[in-house]
Amino acid sequence: MAVIDVSNLQKDYGSLQALKSVTLQVDSGQIYGLLGQNGAGKSTMIKILLGIVRLTSGEANLLGFPAGTIEVRKRVGYLPEDHAFPGYHTGESLLHFYGELYGMNRPDRVKRIAESLDIVGLSKRGSSKIKTYSKGMKQRLGIAQSFFHDPEVIFLDEPTDGVDPVGRKEIRELLATLKDEGRTIFVNSHLLQEIELMCDRVAIMHKGEIVRTGTVAELTKTVERFSITLAPGADFPVAEVKALGFKVERDDEETHVELKPGQSIDTVLDLLSSKNLRLRNVRESKQTLEDIFMDLVEQAERGSTKRGVRVARAVGARRDD
Amino acid sequence: MRTFLAILRDSFREAVDGFVIYIMLILSLLTIAFVACIGYQPVDAEGHLSKSIKNFAVFIPDKGESTAISAVPGVNYEATAIKVNGKDVLFDLEVTSKSDFGLGKAPAIDPFRTAVAGWLKKAYKSEKRKIPAAVLRGGNKGNTSDSTLRDLEVALAPDVSAEEAAAITDEQMVEFIKNQFVAHYGCGDVKVRRRSNPDAGKYVYEVEAINLRGSRGWAHDVSFLHWNIITNNDLPLGLVVHVIEDTIVNGIGGGILLLISVILTSFFIPNMLRKGTLDLVVSKPVGKVQYLLYKYLGGLIFITLVSAITVGGVWFVIGIRSGMWDPRFLITIPALVLSFALLYAFSTVIAVLTRSAIAAMLLTIAFTFGLWLVGYIKKQLDVAKVMEEGNLDTVSSIFDGLNNVLPRYKDLDKLTSKVTSEGAYTPILLRFQDMLIEPPSYVGVLGITFLYIVAFLGLASWRHSTRDG
Numbered sequence: 186m187a188v189i190d191v192s193n194l195q196k197d198y199g200s201l202q203a204l205k206s207v208t209l210q211v212d213s214g215q216i217y218g219l220l221g222q223n224g225a226g227k228s229t230m231i232k233i234l235l236g237i238v239r240l241t242s243g244e245a246n247l248l249g250f251p252a253g254t255i256e257v258r259k260r261v262g263y264l265p266e267d268h269a270f271p272g273y274h275t276g277e278s279l280l281h282f283y284g285e286l287y288g289m290n291r292p293d294r295v296k297r298i299a300e301s302l303d304i305v306g307l308s309k310r311g312s313s314k315i316k317t318y319s320k321g322m323k324q325r326l327g328i329a330q331s332f333f334h335d336p337e338v339i340f341l342d343e344p345t346d347g348v349d350p351v352g353r354k355e356i357r358e359l360l361a362t363l364k365d366e367g368r369t370i371f372v373n374s375h376l377l378q379e380i381e382l383m384c385d386r387v388a389i390m391h392k393g394e395i396v397r398t399g400t401v402a403e404l405t406k407t408v409e410r411f412s413i414t415l416a417p418g419a420d421f422p423v424a425e426v427k428a429l430g431f432k433v434e435r436d437d438e439e440t441h442v443e444l445k446p447g448q449s450i451d452t453v454l455d456l457l458s459s460k461n462l463r464l465r466n467v468r469e470s471k472q473t474l475e476d477i478f479m480d481l482v483e484q485a486e487r488g489s490t491k492r493g494v495r496v497a498r499a500v501g502a503r504r505d506d
Numbered sequence: 507m508r509t510f511l512a513i514l515r516d517s518f519r520e521a522v523d524g525f526v527i528y529i530m531l532i533l534s535l536l537t538i539a540f541v542a543c544i545g546y547q548p549v550d551a552e553g554h555l556s557k558s559i560k561n562f563a564v565f566i567p568d569k570g571e572s573t574a575i576s577a578v579p580g581v582n583y584e585a586t587a588i589k590v591n592g593k594d595v596l597f598d599l600e601v602t603s604k605s606d607f608g609l610g611k612a613p614a615i616d617p618f619r620t621a622v623a624g625w626l627k628k629a630y631k632s633e634k635r636k637i638p639a640a641v642l643r644g645g646n647k648g649n650t651s652d653s654t655l656r657d658l659e660v661a662l663a664p665d666v667s668a669e670e671a672a673a674i675t676d677e678q679m680v681e682f683i684k685n686q687f688v689a690h691y692g693c694g695d696v697k698v699r700r701r702s703n704p705d706a707g708k709y710v711y712e713v714e715a716i717n718l719r720g721s722r723g724w725a726h727d728v729s730f731l732h733w734n735i736i737t738n739n740d741l742p743l744g745l746v747v748h749v750i751e752d753t754i755v756n757g758i759g760g761g762i763l764l765l766i767s768v769i770l771t772s773f774f775i776p777n778m779l780r781k782g783t784l785d786l787v788v789s790k791p792v793g794k795v796q797y798l799l800y801k802y803l804g805g806l807i808f809i810t811l812v813s814a815i816t817v818g819g820v821w822f823v824i825g826i827r828s829g830m831w832d833p834r835f836l837i838t839i840p841a842l843v844l845s846f847a848l849l850y851a852f853s854t855v856i857a858v859l860t861r862s863a864i865a866a867m868l869l870t871i872a873f874t875f876g877l878w879l880v881g882y883i884k885k886q887l888d889v890a891k892v893m894e895e896g897n898l899d900t901v902s903s904i905f906d907g908l909n910n911v912l913p914r915y916k917d918l919d920k921l922t923s924k925v926t927s928e929g930a931y932t933p934i935l936l937r938f939q940d941m942l943i944e945p946p947s948y949v950g951v952l953g954i955t956f957l958y959i960v961a962f963l964g965l966a967s968w969r970h971s972t973r974d975g
């Protein structure tokens with residue numbers, strides 16, 4: 186059964202169409218990534234599923250219930266983007282408060298809170314006021330509050346925001362553990378590399394629409410592409426290779442050969458050696474998710490403003506921040 | 507319930523996180539300490555008893571249950587052989603009853619027995635009469651044109667027949683005298699024994715009034731720490747205590763408490779509505795509106811605690827210092843809470859609409875001031891109307907109208923004052939007060955205030971639930 190089941194979901198904020206017609210299924214037990222530019226509508230979708238924002242039309246179901254049902258929220262964890270915890274709480278007291286809202290009894294809370302704070306590396310600061318926390322510590326606390334009550338589904342909106350590289354790796358490992366415990370994790374991000382590293386499946390959202398879904402492998406392996414450099418002076422037999430049914434592109438140094446399903450690069454290499462053309466370099470240029478993302482964005486933007494593309498690149502470039 | 511308690515604790519944590527709560531508690535303790543510094547010393551028995559016993563000529567018909575007061579001319583009360591034992595007073599009460607005595611037209615038969623017979627009458631004849639209010643206020647420019655007349659309940663001269671007067675027993679007369687101690691001094695523990703009658707037209711009673719000098723009707727000197735502030739006066743203890751309760755605690759103290767509470771709590775809802783904070787809580791299994799209302803109740807309970815500490819503390823120290831333990835003063839707690847509930851409901855609407863603590867705070871203060879101003883102007887106009895100062899009909903009816911449709915902030919004060927005075931005044935003093943002050947109706951004041959609270963919260967809930975994020 187699909188844990189998250191969204192069909193023809195539409196959301197208007199006044200005249201602004203944040204979600205156009207989103208259809209998406211997420212099966213249980215996986216880490217699902219939703220990738221998109223700023224303002225694509227990622228957070229809006231999560232908020233609809235949690236009942237924070239009301240949908241305009243279409244359907245959104247969570248764990249088999251209409252989104253936003255109070256009962257279902259007990260079985261869900263959520264880390265909002267830009268969260269602001271009340272500064273007057275300590276990490277522990279905040280989790281106690283949330284635990285009470287989830288209906289957990291005291292012994293349960295005490296046990297789970299200690300465990301969770303330990304997992305996110307906050308056990309030493311659990312009794313300090315949140316207003317004394319650093320940004321990364323708040324983020325860790327945010328992650329702790331998203332899973333400490335043993336939810337079936339966890340929504341994380343930009344979970345690694347503000348966390349240092351070591352912390353990010355820890356978070357990725359934590360998510361893997363949570364997944365192994367059988368939970369479904371839904372991650373929003375514009376950090377392509379993050380998504381690539383931790384997600385089983387990915388959906389790409391652009392301007393309120395899902396433009397692509399699939400496993401990371403599927404998305405990145407859609408085209409096999411080889412870049413070939415010949416010895417100086419040698420001329421790449423473009424016409425002959427094309428005649429064999431390959432797609433060929435050239436730039437200053439390299440020739441790029443794209444394979445269609447069933448084709449093998451060996452055919453091309455055999456042709457080159459039979460012509461005594463010396464090879465200097467052959468490499469398979471596997472596409473990163475980023476390339477896919479950029480392509481999709483560019484496709485979507487084609488004909489319209491160029492600005493969107495530049496924004497997309499800027500977003501892509503941020504992945505190492 | 508668990509959810510409610512959790513949110514309550516959360517609100518409480520928020521409230522005690524800042525410094526405002528400490529200011530509040532300090533002010534509360536200062537108020538209690540201030541009131542604790544006020545001391546009350548009963549005046550000497552000799553002079554005061556001789557003077558005040560004469561008031562026994564006035565009595566409350568219907569065995570003290572009537573809302574009217576009455577007097578029968580021809581009866582004089584005298585205290586002799588006064589002995590003081592601490593706060594107890596022992597003396598001889600000499601009642602002179604002569605038909606040709608006094609100013610008014612005394613009944614032909616024994617006036618004292620007539621008075622007792624009148625006092626006993628269940629269906630004492632009392633009626634509403636038009637009395638120029640200005641006359642009651644002691645002003646002398648009142649004329650008798652209808653607009654200046656007020657309905658007052660006045661007891662008519664007792665309609666007692668000679669047979670009825672003759673049938674009055676010794677026990678009934680003793681009962682009457684005991685009741686007079688309740689009516690005039692609020693002193694209920696009195697032993698009265700009739701002495702054998704020395705001469706006709708005179709009744710002598712041996713009286714032992716326990717704690718008479720400590721009773722609410724007995725005049726008291728007032729001191730602050732060791733300074734005497736009011737001495738040699740005829741102010742009954744109950745009146746002094748009520749001024750303190752009404753002016754210092756309910757008036758000034760309550761005003762400051764409400765002001766600080768409005769400031770403190772104006773941050774609660776906007777903080778909770780902040781982007782990034784609301785999402786966290788609303789994604790938990792709590793309804794959006796439920797959370798808003800619980801947060802509101804949290805603020806309310808918090809203020810209830812602070813007012814309970816302040817008012818309860820004042821009540822306690824007044825009790826210790828004056829011996830007046832009447833719990834009706836504690837009505838000030840729910841009264842303050844109700845006033846605050848109204849202001850906080852208003853603050854909540856503004857907070858939901860604007861999401862700004864500053865806007866919520868300033869507009870609520872303006873709202874409070876506006877309500878107070880309408881109440882104040884109405885009061886001044888009422889006085890002016892009675893005194894016939896110019897033609898104020900139009901202005902006056904505007905403010906009457908405003909006062910009728912707006913939440914009765916000021917009227918709530920008047921009602922509270924009335925209830926607390928019932929806990930402090932002697933029955934006679936209360937009857938006089940009721941003649942001069944027309945109390946607003948409970949249904950009107952409470953009903954309209956509740957309606958406003960419900961309307962404000964309804965509007966806030968609706969806006970909150972339909973709002974995205």
Ligand SMILES: Nc1ncnc2c1ncn2[C@@H]1O[C@H](COP(=O)(O)OP(=O)(O)OP(=O)(O)O)[C@@H](O)[C@H]1O
Binds near residue numbers: 223225226230375
């Ligand atoms: N409460 C709101 N009122 C009006 N418009 C909104 C509201 N929330 C979001 N939007 C708009 O909806 C669109 C989608 O916003 P959303 O927050 O879902 O984007 P996102 O994909 O999460 O972006 P980011 O990566 O920047 O977090 C944006 O154009 C945004 O301006």
Ligand SMILES: [Mg+2]
Binds near residue numbers: 227228229266342373
């Ligand atoms: Mg977002």
